[in-house]
Amino acid sequence: MSQQSHRLLMVSNRLPVVVSCVEGRWDISAGSGGLVTALSPVMKQNDGLWIGWPGCGEEAPLNELLSRFRAEEGYRLHPVPLTEEEVERYYWGFSNETLWPLFHDLLGNCNFSLENWQTYRQVNERFARTIAEVCKAGDLLWVHDYQLTLVGAYLRKHGVRQALGYFHHIPFPSLDLFRRLPWNLELIRGLMEYDLLGFQTLRDRRNFIRCAHSLLPDTEVIRRHRHHTTLRHGQRKVRVGHFPISIDFDEFNDAAASKEVDEAAWFLHENIEGRQLLLGVDRLDYTKGIPERLLAFERALAKYPDLMRKISLVQVVVPSRTMVPDYRDLKGQIDQLVGRINAQYSEHGWIPVHYVYRSLDRVQLLAHYRAAEIALVTPLCDGMNLVAKEYCASSVHNNGVLILSEFAGAADTMGENALLVNPYDIEGTADAIRQAFTMPQHERKRRMSVLRADIRRNDVHRWVRRFIETLQRSR
Known part of the structure; x- marks a missing residue:
């Protein structure tokens, strides 16, 4: 300026x-x-x-x-x-x-x-x-x-x-x-x-x-x-x-392309070899739609058996206001849902939901963005939601798919090349997970390259x- x-x-x-x-x-x-x-x-x-x-x-x-x-x-x-x-x-x-x-x-x-x-x-x-x-x-x-x-x-x-x-x-x-x-x-x-x-x-x-x-x-x-x-x-x-x-596109893009993040992203995927990773990153808050997201993932596993052993959800929840009753109840609900899904669908060598209840340092956050083929950004309501933009800016190989709530402000500018969902529609979100999983590589690259170009221009x-x-x- x-x-x-x-x-x-x-x-x-x-x-x-x-x-x-x-x-x-x-x-x-x-x-x-x-x-x-x-x-x-x-x-x-x-x-x-x-x-x-x-x-x-x-x-x-x-x-x-x-x-x-x-x-x-x-x-x-x-x-x-x-x-x-x-x-x-x-x-x-x-x-x-x-x-x-x-x-x-x-x-x-x-x-x-x-x-x-x-x-x-x-x-x-x-x-x-x-x-x-x-x-x-x-x-x-x-x-x-x-x-x-x-x-x-x-x-x-x-x-x-x-x-x-x-x-x-x-x-x-x-x-x-x-x-x-x-x-x-x-x-x-x-x-x-x-x-x-x-x-x-x-x-x-x-x-x-x-x-x-x-x-x-x-x-x-x-x-x-x-x-x-x-x-x-x-x-x-x-x-x-x-x-x-928006975000500082160059900062995320350059850091995500660094050797340190590249190695950390490789290690994440090496531990979950042969699967596509879905990623959710949210502060513990009732506006973020985390329980609805878990229900949609559970429904996707039940509705589409071909996803079994081929997909895993990494849900990162950053602790917030843990002494407030509404937030304690939400934490308990998330714990219960993760336990139920893993108890019902886990097989030897495969856990459907990897649940991380802590904040990630900068390198680990970018590594998760880099490693994930699909991001689930599905708040019930959000002013903008910068996680959606951070994920795209960090997808340096243009191979990610963004599943985005239509009730996030980001949907106004990103909706055309993301997969828009109503987070209250469990069935529709489950279908979007399957669509993202089966999306051809050329379509992934086309969508993500447009998303990244728009964030770069409007930073x-x-x-x-x-x-x-x-x-x-x-x-």
Whole structure:
């Protein structure tokens, strides 16, 4: 990205760092996510400042650690301190027990707590107050995700008139679903205080516009473009666009082609010789559709006996929120399904499901992507799902098949060359597994080469440029 004349202020729930203490020695390191990787050069070029919760308590020597980070990474971090109770109510409570399930169309998992909502408002106001203290005229402010929907409204109350952008990384619900939120009016009004609202898909953009138009009588559409719609809200104009997030294609492609990953991928397949590997990689979460995926694999084995001994599912589940009852129950359900399938179908020398309950290091993750002939990316609902793109970028020989949920945001751009499934349709997903297994090599290569070319062209760096350029034009 070229040098810009504006300073960029990035705001997210967490700072892009890991603060740790080993044997009494404190350390700080940059986060490893694709968003951090893509934004770091932009932050350096624009004298950037990243604002967020540091993820640690008062015992950490934070000023010293943040000074070290600036010297090493070339941009500054500004912390927003939170108490344990605030983290519990604002983050684990309202953000992840109310907004997360509601926005993923899982109303039955919602907890509508007034106390959590009040803490969410208080924390959003503290973020805004912190931003107002450090921002300058001409700054561009980019706020990220559902934990901070109200920051824009509080910034306006603090007199901030700089360009405000907001990107929503998860799905945005339909009007009927959004109205279930007892505080829907305050939340939608808060979002309308931004100058630019970014969503993952056209569907999310349309859902938001319908909610705003229906719930706020003084809101009307005044202009439509391919990638954004301009709304008038009172005396203000708000751009609402869709900006599908992506990954750093070159980083995944180059690392997957390395000798270290190649050897690790060979070792994985050598241990399961003569079979095609199906791969699922998911955080433990009820939105990811892991039980439905296991049921579909079980059905495929029952319906298509020719798959026996010729296919194995490697399901990686990264532990998450293991003390929360819903997540413990989900873990138990997955354990039970894996045990049942392996008990019923295992034969000497063949286990149908290889279940890995832990996170994988970078080399092992890429090796699993390289080794798998088929990826099962079948969430019940997802804003985008970058695993689908990571798998394709790592398929350096163009020999993989992507089975993708139609309810993942990635389906909008990848659906034509993936095998789209409804994850609730166990029979249909089982048929897709058989179709992928029997797909001719020339068709695999054709589909995967198109998928990889599109990810290479529309990578995360282009996503960052598009959003910032649109934000600059919005004011």
